[in-house]
Amino acid sequence: MAALRTIIAQGRKRIGLLVGAGASAGMAKADGSYPLIPAVAGLTDKVLGILEPTYKAQIDGLKAELAQHDIETILSRIRSLSKVIGTAKVHDLDGPGFATFGEAICAEIGKIVDVRLPMPGSAYANLVNWITGTSRDYPIEVFTTNYDLLFEEAFESVRAPYFDGFTGGREPFFDPVSVSRCDLPARWTRLWKLHGSLGWRASDKGEVIRTGQSSASHLVFPEHLKYDQTQKAPYAALLDRLRAFLLTPDTLLISIGFSFADAHIAARLDEALAANPAASVFAFQYKNLDEEHSACDLARRLPNFSLYARDQAKVNGMRGPWKAPPDLPSKDWGPIRSTYLDIDGNFTLGGIEPFARFFAASKSIQAFSTPPTMLPPVAVPPAA
Template sequence: MTALRTIIAGGRKRIGLLLGAGASAGMKKADGTYPLIPAVAGLTTLVLDVLEPEYGKQIAELRKELAPKDDIETLLSRIRSLAKVIGPATIHGLDGLGYAQFGERVCEEIGKVVNVTLPESGSAYSDIVTWITGAARDHPIEIFTTNYDLLLEEALERVRAPYFDGFTGGREPFFDPVTVSNNDLPARWTRLWKLHGSLGWCSNGKDEVIRSGKDSARHLVFPEHLKYEQTQKAPYAALLDRLRAFLATPDTLLISVGFSFADAHISARVDEGLAGNPSASVFAFQFQNIGNEACARELGRRLPNFSVYARDAAVVNGSEGVWRVPSELPSKDWGPIRSSYWAEPQGGGQHEFTLGAIEPFARFFSASRSTQVFVTPVASTAPAAVAPAASVA
């Protein structure tokens, strides 16, 4: 962690972030409650509760067929498949056109849930942007995210930080795969790659995806059951290829938070990239205990350059072990640094690794260049809380 803090404080390393649904779910609303956007389970409940009066029979039958994986993403994939293949035939009381309309309604309700704004008082994404803009960089920061919301765009635009999401143009911004592939914009432009689509993406009627500038949610792609033809078209093919190209670059570090690595099409590219490029590394900061992070854990065991940091344990260089508190701190500076990633949970209990949650993760990054005042730990086994920053180096 000390080495990571040094690396992210400078601007020389090629660094990427991989943000999953847990990132948006881990942030609080303006009133202080959680989550800002629910994770998949919460999103499923909210969307299906609204659609129950209209599509209750279809929802019940499809979830029965798909169990145990019957979340909203898998359900929408099945609805779209039925819309394309059954034509005038009926399944569970709907024909192909009926399922197409059903899919539109699901996307509409997803759009309503994820169409939120960041609190004015600050957020984890604002802290990440502070870190991005706080150093002159040799290489651009590349953010890969499976989230559909516009929160990262909002955080960047609030401080007028330039970014490129693959689209260019004014009236109907179109996707430019050449610029995505070449990656030849200035390093101060953050790259923002929306791997599963985004609010505001739509079709222009020519089988092309454009960015509308609106909040519609009709062109989203979901994990697990992605159609081959969807992922081979722009922008999805180009964005996934960008992830692979990023990991193929020498001396690259990809840091993930809020991502379970259960999305097979993304994990496969990470696996391929690390296997073919030993100088690339992934640090996977996981929210749960190691036993509940099966997908990340498996990658960590197979790939020595894929490190997993969970609440109770870690997998480093292919070896798994639980966290242990040393009897003596390695140096006098270690206590303050450790208190930024190692703390007692809110409900009490043993100290645990905290950077699997987006808010401490973002604070760790934004404070990496700061000179901070820390309360001296009472004992080496009880790290103190971090006080507000006193000055900036």
């Protein structure tokens, strides 16, 4: 962690962030309550709960045939059915009926995730302060599966330039050439929305455009868009960018709030890390190690995938608990240690607020410990 603190304080390393739904779920609202935005499980329960009076038969039918019941998998299935069944009926709905169902889901998702950053000093604001706080040889690349506009708000609040793959004025269009070449100046942060975003919709030509509004109509898993290649293009290009980033020598991808349960993302990570030993992933997880099944599987097979969980870590394939040495190696070690371990010896950087504070304070001579008020409540099982 001390070495990482040095690396992120400098501007010479090629660094990327992978931000999942757990990040927004780990942020507090303005009144101090959690979460700012529910994680995928909470989002699924909220959306389906709202739509159940109208679509109960369809929801029950889809859950019965799908192995996963999260909102993205259900929405992908709905979109697929709307494209192929036409006037035939599945679960008492025809193709147009499923299209309407999908639009209703997107509308409810949009209402839930359309939130503003709590001010002042939000976690995303701290991350942007870290990104813009030094001159960089390479741009920071942020890969996120989240639909919200929190990163956009954080960048724009300090007038920090970023590129999300779209260009234009009236109806900004997606430019895959600029995404693949990534040749904008290093001061432009790259913001890649892997699962779509609020404000994305399909134009009359079938192409995905960015509207600048907070409505949500284009939120899907990319591989389920194989029925329409023009709609697949943004997602395929963004996932290819993630793979290309990890295939570049001497890169570091740091994840926060991501479970690695998304098979299409985990597969690209697996392939790229196996092909490029010079790339590394640091996965900062909120739960205990034994609960992080998908991340543990990657850490077991890939020595350049390091997993840091609440109670233990798995580094270079070796597992061990967090433990305080009897003698600190230097006088600065105690304050630095307090920025990533709490008084009980639990790793705190799996939460977005301590994580962002650690990054923002990396250039400071003084090490700032994480206040207990920044940690969301967590249920820890009793000792055996």
